[in-house]
Amino acid sequence: GQQLNQSPQSMFIQEGEDVSMNCTSSSIFNTWLWYKQEPGEGPVLLIALYKAGELTSNGRLTAQFGITRKDSFLNISASIPSDVGIYFCAGQLSRGAQKLVFGQGTRLTINP
Amino acid sequence: DGGITQSPKYLFRKEGQNVTLSCEQNLNHDAMYWYRQDPGQGLRLIYYSQIVNDFQKGDIAEGYSVSREKKESFPLTVTSAQKNPTAFYLCASSIGKVNIQYFGAGTRLSVL
Numbered sequence: 732g733q734q735l736n737q738s739p740q741s742m743f744i745q746e747g748e749d750v751s752m753n754c755t756s757s758s759i760f761n762t763w764l765w766y767k768q769e770p771g772e773g774p775v776l777l778i779a780l781y782k783a784g785e786l787t788s789n790g791r792l793t794a795q796f797g798i799t800r801k802d803s804f805l806n807i808s809a810s811i812p813s814d815v816g817i818y819f820c821a822g823q824l825s826r827g828a829q830k831l832v833f834g835q836g837t838r839l840t841i842n843p
Numbered sequence: 844d845g846g847i848t849q850s851p852k853y854l855f856r857k858e859g860q861n862v863t864l865s866c867e868q869n870l871n872h873d874a875m876y877w878y879r880q881d882p883g884q885g886l887r888l889i890y891y892s893q894i895v896n897d898f899q900k901g902d903i904a905e906g907y908s909v910s911r912e913k914k915e916s917f918p919l920t921v922t923s924a925q926k927n928p929t930a931f932y933l934c935a936s937s938i939g940k941v942n943i944q945y946f947g948a949g950t951r952l953s954v955l
């Protein structure tokens with residue numbers, strides 16, 4: 732199946748640092764979603780993006796729907812230990828599309 | 844509380860045995876999904892269902908079966924034909940044309 736190119740695959744940062752990750756594709760997407768998964772749990776929705784160029788924040792998290800509709804970015808400011816986990820992007824190719832396309836995930840590790 | 848409940852949290856399968864993973868949702872969502880997640884990997888779609896009594900194969904349906912007799916329930920059976928069943932299984936549901944999926948807490952299946 733189709734997948735999104737998510738990078739980086741892993742990040743090791745110090746507490747307090749800012750984090751950036753992105754997803755890219757050769758296809759145009761109608762919706763972008765960002766999820767966080769903690770060990771042994773299911774992914775939890777962080778941010779949903781619906782329009783090209785849209786910038787949406789959720790606390791210290793900010794995500795953007797790329798202007799070309801082929802990419803999306805997630806930034807985390809001033810990281811804290813509870814930010815540890817795997818972050819997934821997901822895209823819906825068209826409104827009404829029955830499936831999501833997922834990235835491979837970015838594993839975030841924070842050194843206190 | 845509204846949500847998606849997966850059970851059991853941990854499941855062990857013997858050689859040649861079929862096992863069934865439960866997924867129940869009280870969100871009144873129309874669509875339900877099953878994903879498989881291997882260590883360090885992204886999510887791979889096994890089966891999905893848009894309405895009661897109808898379901899479609901995902902990318903890795905071989906060795907699995909599902910049913911959708913009720914809107915609230917979408918059980919997954921891992922059959923003996925699935926030779927490498929050890930993985931983390933996630934159930935999700937969504938509603939409407941914007942396919943925002945909400946996930947359960949997952950079931951970890953291991954082989955004895």
